[in-house]
Amino acid sequence: MPEDREFQRRLPSVSRNVSGIKGEDIRVLLLGTVIEHDETMLVLDDGTGQISVTLPKEKPEIRPSMLIRVFGRVIPMEGGFEIQGEIIQDMGKLDMELYRKIQNMEEKANA
Numbered sequence: 001m002p003e004d005r006e007f008q009r010r011l012p013s014v015s016r017n018v019s020g021i022k023g024e025d026i027r028v029l030l031l032g033t034v035i036e037h038d039e040t041m042l043v044l045d046d047g048t049g050q051i052s053v054t055l056p057k058e059k060p061e062i063r064p065s066m067l068i069r070v071f072g073r074v075i076p077m078e079g080g081f082e083i084q085g086e087i088i089q090d091m092g093k094l095d096m097e098l099y100r101k102i103q104n105m106e107e108k109a110n111a
Contacts, residue, residue, distance in 0.1 A: 018049035
């Protein structure tokens with residue numbers, strides 16, 4: 001690791017549904033489907049709601065109906081929130097049935 005390289009620690013991303021984003025959230029992790037996109041933004045739908053995500057400089061190829069995971073900073077807006085995307089991952093190979101089972105198990109364990 002080069003000594004002259006400066007690393008910046010970030011707060012961890014909290015896994016949320018779009019409808020569960022809170023005003024005190026700083027960074028979130030969202031999983032959902034791309035509804036629409038252009039060169040600078042996309043709209044993500046996770047089944048609980050939709051949210052606009054500004055794209056980071058380094059972004060993967062994005063297509064409508066693509067399943068993605070977004071790590072990003074929560075930006076409060078007048079009518080809700082927007083996400084400043086930091087990392088976008090293609091999750092097309094994710095087994096959604098297994099993912100939902102694990103989510104349900106975690107929710108029960110934390111209840």
